[in-house]
Amino acid sequence: MLQPWVVILGSFGYIALLFAIAYYADRRAREGRSVINTPVIYSLSLAVYATAWTFYGSVGRAAHDGVGFLPIYVGPTLMILLWWFVLRKIIRVAKLVRTTSLADFMASRYGKSALLGGLVTVIAVIGILPYISLQLKAMSSSLQIVFAYPDVGVHEKSSTMPIQQVTAFYVAMFMALFTIAFGTRRFDVSERHEGMVAAIAFEAIVKLVAFVAVGVYVTFFLFDGFGDIFGRAAERPELARLMAPFDSPGAVSDWAWMTLLSMFAILFLPRQFQVSVIENVEEGHVKTAMWLFPLYMLAINVFVLPIAFGGHLAFPQGNVDADSFVLTLPMSHQHEGLTLLVFLGGISAATGMVIVETIALSTMVCNDLIMPVLLRWKRLNLAGRGDLTALLLDIRRGAIVLILLLGYFYFVAAGEAYALVSIGLISFAAVAQFAPAFLGGLYWKGGTRDGALAGLSMGFLVWLYTLLLPAFAKSGWFGMDIVASGPFGIEMLKPTRLFGLSGLDPTTHAMIWSMIANIGGYVLVSITGRQSAAEHSQATLFVDVFTQTGERGQQWRTTTSVSALQTLLGRFLGPTRAAELLQAYATVRGFKSAEELEADAGLLSFAELQLAGTIGAASAHTIVASIAQEENLGLDEVMTIIDEASHVIAYSHELEGKQQELEAATASLKAANERLKELDRLKDDFISTVTHELRTPLTSIRAFSEILYDHPDIDPAERHRFLGLVIKESERLTRLINQVLDLAKLESGLAEWRTADLDLREIVVDAVGATSQLFKAQGVQIEARLPARAPLVLADRDRVMQVLLNLLSNAVKFCPPRTGRVEVRLTQSGDATMRVEVEDNGAGISAEHQAVIFQKFRQVGDTLTQKPAGTGLGLAICRQIVSRLGGRLWVESEPGRGSTFSFTLPLAQASDEVRAVANA
Amino acid sequence: MTPRILIAEDEESIIASLEFLMRRAGYETRVARDGDAALASAAQYAPQLVLLDIMLPGLSGFDVCERIRADPALRATRVMMLTARGASDDEARGRAAGADDYVTKPFSTHDLVARVRALLARGR
Numbered sequence A: 001m002l003q004p005w006v007v008i009l010g011s012f013g014y015i016a017l018l019f020a021i022a023y024y025a026d027r028r029a030r031e032g033r034s035v036i037n038t039p040v041i042y043s044l045s046l047a048v049y050a051t052a053w054t055f056y057g058s059v060g061r062a063a064h065d066g067v068g069f070l071p072i073y074v075g076p077t078l079m080i081l082l083w084w085f086v087l088r089k090i091i092r093v094a095k096l097v098r099t100t101s102l103a104d105f106m107a108s109r110y111g112k113s114a115l116l117g118g119l120v121t122v123i124a125v126i127g128i129l130p131y132i133s134l135q136l137k138a139m140s141s142s143l144q145i146v147f148a149y150p151d152v153g154v155h156e157k158s159s160t161m162p163i164q165q166v167t168a169f170y171v172a173m174f175m176a177l178f179t180i181a182f183g184t185r186r187f188d189v190s191e192r193h194e195g196m197v198a199a200i201a202f203e204a205i206v207k208l209v210a211f212v213a214v215g216v217y218v219t220f221f222l223f224d225g226f227g228d229i230f231g232r233a234a235e236r237p238e239l240a241r242l243m244a245p246f247d248s249p250g251a252v253s254d255w256a257w258m259t260l261l262s263m264f265a266i267l268f269l270p271r272q273f274q275v276s277v278i279e280n281v282e283e284g285h286v287k288t289a290m291w292l293f294p295l296y297m298l299a300i301n302v303f304v305l306p307i308a309f310g311g312h313l314a315f316p317q318g319n320v321d322a323d324s325f326v327l328t329l330p331m332s333h334q335h336e337g338l339t340l341l342v343f344l345g346g347i348s349a350a351t352g353m354v355i356v357e358t359i360a361l362s363t364m365v366c367n368d369l370i371m372p373v374l375l376r377w378k379r380l381n382l383a384g385r386g387d388l389t390a391l392l393l394d395i396r397r398g399a400i401v402l403i404l405l406l407g408y409f410y411f412v413a414a415g416e417a418y419a420l421v422s423i424g425l426i427s428f429a430a431v432a433q434f435a436p437a438f439l440g441g442l443y444w445k446g447g448t449r450d451g452a453l454a455g456l457s458m459g460f461l462v463w464l465y466t467l468l469l470p471a472f473a474k475s476g477w478f479g480m481d482i483v484a485s486g487p488f489g490i491e492m493l494k495p496t497r498l499f500g501l502s503g504l505d506p507t508t509h510a511m512i513w514s515m516i517a518n519i520g521g522y523v524l525v526s527i528t529g530r531q532s533a534a535e536h537s538q539a540t541l542f543v544d545v546f547t548q549t550g551e552r553g554q555q556w557r558t559t560t561s562v563s564a565l566q567t568l569l570g571r572f573l574g575p576t577r578a579a580e581l582l583q584a585y586a587t588v589r590g591f592k593s594a595e596e597l598e599a600d601a602g603l604l605s606f607a608e609l610q611l612a613g614t615i616g617a618a619s620a621h622t623i624v625a626s627i628a629q630e631e632n633l634g635l636d637e638v639m640t641i642i643d644e645a646s647h648v649i650a651y652s653h654e655l656e657g658k659q660q661e662l663e664a665a666t667a668s669l670k671a672a673n674e675r676l677k678e679l680d681r682l683k684d685d686f687i688s689t690v691t692h693e694l695r696t697p698l699t700s701i702r703a704f705s706e707i708l709y710d711h712p713d714i715d716p717a718e719r720h721r722f723l724g725l726v727i728k729e730s731e732r733l734t735r736l737i738n739q740v741l742d743l744a745k746l747e748s749g750l751a752e753w754r755t756a757d758l759d760l761r762e763i764v765v766d767a768v769g770a771t772s773q774l775f776k777a778q779g780v781q782i783e784a785r786l787p788a789r790a791p792l793v794l795a796d797r798d799r800v801m802q803v804l805l806n807l808l809s810n811a812v813k814f815c816p817p818r819t820g821r822v823e824v825r826l827t828q829s830g831d832a833t834m835r836v837e838v839e840d841n842g843a844g845i846s847a848e849h850q851a852v853i854f855q856k857f858r859q860v861g862d863t864l865t866q867k868p869a870g871t872g873l874g875l876a877i878c879r880q881i882v883s884r885l886g887g888r889l890w891v892e893s894e895p896g897r898g899s900t901f902s903f904t905l906p907l908a909q910a911s912d913e914v915r916a917v918a919n920a
Numbered sequence B: 001m002t003p004r005i006l007i008a009e010d011e012e013s014i015i016a017s018l019e020f021l022m023r024r025a026g027y028e029t030r031v032a033r034d035g036d037a038a039l040a041s042a043a044q045y046a047p048q049l050v051l052l053d054i055m056l057p058g059l060s061g062f063d064v065c066e067r068i069r070a071d072p073a074l075r076a077t078r079v080m081m082l083t084a085r086g087a088s089d090d091e092a093r094g095r096a097a098g099a100d101d102y103v104t105k106p107f108s109t110h111d112l113v114a115r116v117r118a119l120l121a122r123g124r
Helices: A004-030 A039-049 A052-069 A071-081 A086-097 A102-109 A114-147 A157-183 A194-222 A226-234 A237-243 A251-268 A270-278 A285-301 A304-314 A322-332 A336-376 A389-417 A420-432 A434-443 A449-474 A481-485 A506-528 A533-543 A562-573 A575-588 A601-615 A617-627 A635-710 A716-748 A760-778 A797-814 A874-884 A908-919 B012-024 B035-045 B061-070 B088-097 B109-123
Strands: A755-758 A781-785 A793-796 A821-829 A833-840 A889-893 A899-906 B004-008 B028-032 B049-053 B078-083 B101-104
Touching: A004 A114, A004 A157, A004 A194, A004 A336, A039 A194, A039 A270, A039 A285, A039 A336, A052 A071, A052 A114, A052 A194, A052 A237, A052 A285, A052 A304, A052 A322, A052 A336, A052 A420, A071 A251, A071 A285, A086 A102, A086 A251, A086 A270, A086 A285, A086 A434, A086 A533, A102 A114, A102 A270, A102 A336, A102 A434, A102 A533, A102 A617, A114 A157, A114 A322, A114 A336, A114 A389, A114 A420, A114 A434, A114 A449, A114 A617, A157 A194, A157 A336, A157 A389, A194 A226, A194 A285, A194 A304, A194 A322, A194 A336, A226 A237, A226 A304, A237 A304, A251 A270, A251 A420, A251 A434, A251 A506, A270 A336, A304 A322, A322 A336, A336 A389, A336 A601, A336 A617, A389 A562, A420 A434, A420 A449, A420 A506, A434 A449, A434 A506, A434 A533, A449 A506, A562 A575, A562 A601, A562 A617, A575 A601, A601 A617, A635 A716, A635 B012, A635 B109, A716 A874, A716 B012, A755 A760, A755 A797, A760 A781, A760 A797, A760 A821, A760 A833, A793 A797, A793 A899, A797 A821, A797 A833, A797 A874, A797 A899, A874 A889, A874 A899, B004 B012, B004 B035, B012 B028, B012 B049, B012 B109, B028 B035, B035 B049, B035 B061, B049 B061, B049 B109, B061 B078, B061 B088, B078 B088, B078 B109, B088 B101, B101 B109
Parallel strands: A781 A821, B004 B028, B004 B049, B049 B078, B078 B101
Antiparallel strands: A755 A793, A821 A833, A833 A899, A889 A899
């Protein structure tokens, strides 16, 4: 006979076993031989997700909604697919900033904001209360049911309520003691609760074994396997209905929202954050958890429908609460051992949840709600007091008792009105409010503290209004009027039909509106607002955690003394631990002892980080700020930075302009360089040509000199001819050198000009006179046709003479001997110039050659056998001279019809006018 | 038999000095004043040596040298190039065109005659 004392004894025995496991694990941890540092234990500890809600409530939900219980497990499985990216990132950040809780994590992300940490804590506590009350309810009712063994039908809600409340109170208080003993024996919140995790993992096994045992018992012993149960259920219309998942309108969207809700829950439930992030020993364990945890979830869900149908079939009168089928089915067949195992499985599920959840919440309450207030309370001078570790422990113990009491009160107020699953969903919806600011903070640097505050508060308020308020109303705290017809009778504001949105599950309805408010508030305020410097640095740290390397930014400005810092650390961590930490810090940096350290910005940041691991980022910051000055970025400084930034932008625009100028300059330099290269090449060609022209006469001169020297016997006539050639080549050499120099002078502009008003008729006459001998020798006639009077030109007499002589000697050179005729004409051309023409009746010049004869060393021979005498520089020099004098030199010719070389010179009068204009 | 030398050059005074030097050295000479004439004379006269100026009117000395080298009938003909430019790449080009020797103007008459002798001795 399963007597109550057997149950109680069994329970205490089981709890003693848990303590033994925890004690063993803690001892091993202190010895540095962790038992939980394996991926399997990590995965099992995650199963704290499966609470009494799963253990009892899934069957309850399945009994009403059929497969409707599934999204709660589909969501986490989906989320797990993303764990390698999301959870690993969270763990990495959490270890870097030594996070102590979910609230601490979010506060830290948004500039170590105590306000945000407080808000997250309030939402978490209020949001989780229904969930804790759910565990209390499950435990107290399971106790009552077992106490009534073997009678399963007496469980009448109204009559047992006061008794159940008393039971629940005792359960709550016992759980508080249990949790305090588990979680706050020593002050080690920052380190991990290895004992607790080991116990949780053990409980995960117990609850799975118990549930599967019931499942197997019902399926294969009470019935003939799955086929039998489902077959028999299908015969009954009200049960067959449960097997169709999407039977009602809106069911698909309910499923989708429920799945999303659970995806958030697996990340943001404080206990899940505690086991998956805070208690995580090694990032790599996530990999195993990614397949092992979903497998666990699958195993614990396989028998839910068979048990639900089995319960319906076994208790057709409907006098047994479906939430208790797991327990009542073995009881009704007086299977004592199995009943006790199931009861212990339920205890496991509930205690696991309560322990981890309350420890996580009490840490938040202590670090993010109470400590910041106490620290800001100047009169307490908390940071200046002695050892504070005891105070911190007391605060946490108090918080644990308080949270369980509140859970109990919630149970009293609202517990009976709802089934287990519905209560749990209210909590899920509350923690889902963390999602936008949490995930946004992890992936979007633009998210601001104000945005997070706005989104969280708006989402939370909508949650209060659309979920918690109707829950209280349903429990009879106040009239159903508000829920039924809206506040002040305004239909649009009905909490469960907000703005006319109807036809949805209340949770789905609440999720839609709260997410719109939450995400909208978060994004809008973030976009329109501005981040502080501290926020910005934390945002970068969180978002870029995988890509960052090196030291974090140090924001402490002044230094303090090491002893002051050590005392401070000692107050919160204990003097021994403080000394150890500073010694370790000193050793890493190559000092022998902590006394040699300087309490600079680096050490202050280190101290802050150590404190953050114990009392949270926001409080740690406040404490360090009490002994050192923070690098405060005031508005002025921010404005200065912005100002500098705008200068930088202007400067960069300027640079852009400069760059374009540079590009233009580079282009023109390139062009100039190309031209220089071309000129260089021309110069090289010129020198090479000049060299060649010099070598040719030199060759003859040297050869004949050597011949005459070596052969004194040479025939006198020949000797005479050779000497003549030497003289001729010497003259050619001299002429060449003179002309090269002349051309160089003209081209460089160094030539001297003696300009004067000249009568060109005189010059023509002189030139003809000077060349008359040459003409006579060649038998070429020359005739000058001069006007009666000619206006004066402004020119250099010698240079004009040089040009004329050159043209005349060229003419005579190319004229046929004896029949040759050269005519020189002088005419006025237009108003401003005189023109001189030298016409011959020689061979003429082809159009192709006309273009090149004015270039240096370009001669056109008129015979095949003989080069023309001359250097090839004459016409180039002439053209230079004429153009310097302001005129033009050109040739008109056709092969076989002679050539006419013409040049113009400006009139003296016209030149005066030009000069006058130029001087005006 | 007296060796025959073709002088391919367009400067009269240089032609005169080369003719004198070659005859005094005991060779028979003929003169060509441009590239085409030089090729024609070479084919017709079959000289043992061509004194070939590079800067000839018409076909350049390089072209003439290449064509002489391409003519199987003139396989025994030596080519000595004369240039007033003296750049080393000209010499390389000359050697590439198949010249046997390369002399820069102005030259030493002793040196020139000695080289001519040496080339003709090699040719035998």
